[in-house]
Amino acid sequence: MAQAQSSGTNLLQVAGFNENVILDAIRRSPEGMSRVELTRLSGLSPQTVSNICRRLIEQELITEGGVSVGRKGKPRRVIRLRNDSRFAVGISIDPAVTTIVLTDLSAQVAGQTVLPMADLDEPTAAVDAIAGAVSTVIEGAGVDRGRLLGVGVASPGPIVVATGEVIDPPHLQKWHDVHLRDELAERLGVPVLLDKDVTAAAVGELWAGETGSRNFLFFLYGTGIGVGHVVQGIVVRGYSGNAGDIGMVPYITPTGESGRLHEVTVPVNVLRRARSRGIVGPDLVTDTPSAINDSFLRLCRRADEGDAGAAALLTDAARAIGGACVVMADMVDADTVVLGGPIWEHVADRMLPVVAEAVATQSVVGVPRTVLGTQLGENVAAIGAACVVLESAWSPHPSKLPLARTSA
Amino acid sequence: MAQAQSSGTNLLQVAGFNENVILDAIRRSPEGMSRVELTRLSGLSPQTVSNICRRLIEQELITEGGVSVGRKGKPRRVIRLRNDSRFAVGISIDPAVTTIVLTDLSAQVAGQTVLPMADLDEPTAAVDAIAGAVSTVIEGAGVDRGRLLGVGVASPGPIVVATGEVIDPPHLQKWHDVHLRDELAERLGVPVLLDKDVTAAAVGELWAGETGSRNFLFFLYGTGIGVGHVVQGIVVRGYSGNAGDIGMVPYITPTGESGRLHEVTVPVNVLRRARSRGIVGPDLVTDTPSAINDSFLRLCRRADEGDAGAAALLTDAARAIGGACVVMADMVDADTVVLGGPIWEHVADRMLPVVAEAVATQSVVGVPRTVLGTQLGENVAAIGAACVVLESAWSPHPSKLPLARTSA
Numbered sequence: 001m002a003q004a005q006s007s008g009t010n011l012l013q014v015a016g017f018n019e020n021v022i023l024d025a026i027r028r029s030p031e032g033m034s035r036v037e038l039t040r041l042s043g044l045s046p047q048t049v050s051n052i053c054r055r056l057i058e059q060e061l062i063t064e065g066g067v068s069v070g071r072k073g074k075p076r077r078v079i080r081l082r083n084d085s086r087f088a089v090g091i092s093i094d095p096a097v098t099t100i101v102l103t104d105l106s107a108q109v110a111g112q113t114v115l116p117m118a119d120l121d122e123p124t125a126a127v128d129a130i131a132g133a134v135s136t137v138i139e140g141a142g143v144d145r146g147r148l149l150g151v152g153v154a155s156p157g158p159i160v161v162a163t164g165e166v167i168d169p170p171h172l173q174k175w176h177d178v179h180l181r182d183e184l185a186e187r188l189g190v191p192v193l194l195d196k197d198v199t200a201a202a203v204g205e206l207w208a209g210e211t212g213s214r215n216f217l218f219f220l221y222g223t224g225i226g227v228g229h230v231v232q233g234i235v236v237r238g239y240s241g242n243a244g245d246i247g248m249v250p251y252i253t254p255t256g257e258s259g260r261l262h263e264v265t266v267p268v269n270v271l272r273r274a275r276s277r278g279i280v281g282p283d284l285v286t287d288t289p290s291a292i293n294d295s296f297l298r299l300c301r302r303a304d305e306g307d308a309g310a311a312a313l314l315t316d317a318a319r320a321i322g323g324a325c326v327v328m329a330d331m332v333d334a335d336t337v338v339l340g341g342p343i344w345e346h347v348a349d350r351m352l353p354v355v356a357e358a359v360a361t362q363s364v365v366g367v368p369r370t371v372l373g374t375q376l377g378e379n380v381a382a383i384g385a386a387c388v389v390l391e392s393a394w395s396p397h398p399s400k401l402p403l404a405r406t407s408a
Numbered sequence: 409m410a411q412a413q414s415s416g417t418n419l420l421q422v423a424g425f426n427e428n429v430i431l432d433a434i435r436r437s438p439e440g441m442s443r444v445e446l447t448r449l450s451g452l453s454p455q456t457v458s459n460i461c462r463r464l465i466e467q468e469l470i471t472e473g474g475v476s477v478g479r480k481g482k483p484r485r486v487i488r489l490r491n492d493s494r495f496a497v498g499i500s501i502d503p504a505v506t507t508i509v510l511t512d513l514s515a516q517v518a519g520q521t522v523l524p525m526a527d528l529d530e531p532t533a534a535v536d537a538i539a540g541a542v543s544t545v546i547e548g549a550g551v552d553r554g555r556l557l558g559v560g561v562a563s564p565g566p567i568v569v570a571t572g573e574v575i576d577p578p579h580l581q582k583w584h585d586v587h588l589r590d591e592l593a594e595r596l597g598v599p600v601l602l603d604k605d606v607t608a609a610a611v612g613e614l615w616a617g618e619t620g621s622r623n624f625l626f627f628l629y630g631t632g633i634g635v636g637h638v639v640q641g642i643v644v645r646g647y648s649g650n651a652g653d654i655g656m657v658p659y660i661t662p663t664g665e666s667g668r669l670h671e672v673t674v675p676v677n678v679l680r681r682a683r684s685r686g687i688v689g690p691d692l693v694t695d696t697p698s699a700i701n702d703s704f705l706r707l708c709r710r711a712d713e714g715d716a717g718a719a720a721l722l723t724d725a726a727r728a729i730g731g732a733c734v735v736m737a738d739m740v741d742a743d744t745v746v747l748g749g750p751i752w753e754h755v756a757d758r759m760l761p762v763v764a765e766a767v768a769t770q771s772v773v774g775v776p777r778t779v780l781g782t783q784l785g786e787n788v789a790a791i792g793a794a795c796v797v798l799e800s801a802w803s804p805h806p807s808k809l810p811l812a813r814t815s816a
Binding site for chain 1: 621647651667735736739743
């Protein structure tokens with residue numbers, strides 16, 4: 001079903017390796033850099049840095065100006081990235097909440113929309129609806145299409161990286177072997193990159209988040225659950241691009257009950273438990289992702305209003321998530337666990353302390369680990385999908401590298 | 409307790425980046441390469457390749473000779489690695505079976521010894537005994553110490569990478585904050601690299617194994633258990649160098665029993681279960697790692713001789729290992745699960761089919777995954793520790809790379 005992939009994608013490319021080294025240095029310095037600083041930092045010659053800067057100014061990727069006084073009292077002309085010179089679109093396909101964002105080069109959201117759920121049900125109609133919504137967002141933001149680097153899609157798995165297909169997402173009954181990447185590329189006329197939702201969320205957190213970690217787990221809580229992970233600064237996509245499937249991870253409660261993670265965390269299963277305990281009536285509607293989403297949010301509100309039964313179910317979910325995060329963080333030795341996603345935003349206040357306590361008290365390695373919610377909000381997977389485009393276009397991947405001819 | 413580390417170590421360095429690109433190309437071609445082929449493969453100029461080859465011949469790292477006839481009928485002089493030009497020592501510290509190997513550049517074992525267990529009990533005596541055994545192995549193989557690149561140590565965790573300490577290994581009661589790396593380096597007078605045992609095993613499998621995978625898990629079964637993993641060709645060490653701790657991963661049996669992985673797999677715990685079920689007598693000795701090892705191997709022999717109770721305990725262990733491998737392989741999307749280690753060699757025939765069946769039938773992602781025993785034998789962690797030295801000395805890490813000055 002799936003084929004091996006190399007790490008990262010190189011479909012898009014803003015510039016060559018040295019240009020990207022310079023761009024990356026400028027990007028990471030919001031207060032700007034001078035040519036002298038860029039020369040020192042890059043190890044390139046002043047002439048090479050000048051040539052690169054001239055080309056980048058011509059391409060409107062950077063600006064130079066705003067003389068400020070350097071540390072030694074000398075005036076310096078400050079080079080900054082023109083964040084609004086290029087844009088990326090990110091699409092997060094969650095069966096209940098599909099979101100489209102347009103971001104600039106700093107991953108700031110310049111426009112967004114949410115797709116009506118019914119539009120997603122049937123895949124051909126879904127592709128049409130998504131393509132239409134992308135165009136609407138781009139036009140609404142007044143962005144020239146020539147400045148669009150590409151479109152990233154964060155999809156539930158399993159996916160096939162080589163063909164850009166989405167196979168059989170559990171919560172989209174009518175989706176089978178959908179050639180999402182190529183069909184969107186054809187309709188939109190720009191490069192499209194497909195990644196799993198959890199992978200995109202991890203890319204987003206690495207690229208635009210405030211975590212600052214290079215070894216973290218990203219627990220994505222939406223209509224389904226999954227975990228993205230970054231080790232040693234590298235986003236783990238795995239052999240087939242399907243890393244992050246954790247629904248079958250077993251959990252054991254402090255009182256000795258056990259089960260699989262999805263049974264007590266995925267919204268539709270939490271609602272089934274609520275029904276079997278009589279917390280919600282037998283007439284509860286769970287026949288569409290949208291209905292499940294609405295019913296789950298009502299359950300959350302009841303818990304917030306003091307319903308002990310509803311609260312207990314959410315605590316069970318949080319404990320199971322915490323237990324899974326402990327063993328996963330110990331396994332990959334992550335220093336940070338980040339949580340986010342459309343469902344997470346509604347349960348964060350209740351669940352974060354439970355997960356944090358589990359990680360703090362149950363980890364066996366003895367290394368301190370940070371647990372926190374993403375600062376990117378409920379659109380983290382969509383922003384992450386845009387960051388997949390930025391990452392591909394932008395990063396000075398060693399794979400883009402010519403051999404260093406001068407050192408021999 | 410631990411500090412962040414960068415990926416890989418650069419303590420040792422055979423040569424610069426371009427030299428290592430050439431060396432690596434030669435290493436990967438056992439049938440040898442010509443200068444013309446190296447020029448084509450590397451993208452370097454013929455003059456640069458000639459200069460590099462001259463230097464590598466002077467350093468006795470390669471030989472050139474043995475004229476053969478190329479594809480177009482032209483004679484070509486074949487360049488080959490001199491595998492016996494440099495050596496590495498690998499030490500695997502398992503409380504029951506500590507092994508020292510000497511390997512050449514191809515990770516072939518040129519000498520080895522096993523340390524008596526009693527020598528390991530007290531850390532200062534252990535360092536003395538290990539250093540003495542290393543010297544014995546080197547001298548026994550008739551290798552010039554000037555040709556030794558360094559010593560790698562595969563240790564049970566937790567370790568502190570920054571200081572080279574082993575903290576509190578569960579099965580070595582008297583070891584606390586042992587500065588193993590520096591004390592060995594002082595006694596031996598060569599660079600010493602410290603890694604966790606599971607990390608070393610993964611490096612060994614990647615470097616010298618026959619798996620051929622770049623996305624695999626390595627389940628190490630010795631006095632303790634753990635898992636090394638490689639994603640996208642990169643060995644995962646994690647934030648603090650302690651990746652691979654999986655003892656607390658929960659398992660659920662097909663009949664609904666649940667527990668933590670270490671409870672049914674670690675030899676001392678299997679023996680406790682055997683005692684509680686009356687399969688072994690209450691006088692069973694489990695007071696030292698050596699006694700545990702011997703008792704466990706007796707239990708394995710009884711299972712092989714038809715003892716149903718002993719066999720059931722080993723099947724329980726195999727099922728739990730299989731279940732854990734399923735969820736871990738799904739999480740990181742590994743295409744291969746490799747098993748090995750000093751205990752594994754005694755249970756491989758019994759356990760491999762159970763683990764393979766679990767991975768084949770329980771994985772949810774739908775990607776085929778291979779399950780196999782390592783071809784490196786019970787010394788895999790020691791060979792892996794030597795490979796940590798080779799990897800550090802040898803690989804053309806991008807971190808060794810100057811910027812490409814000619815491309816601007």
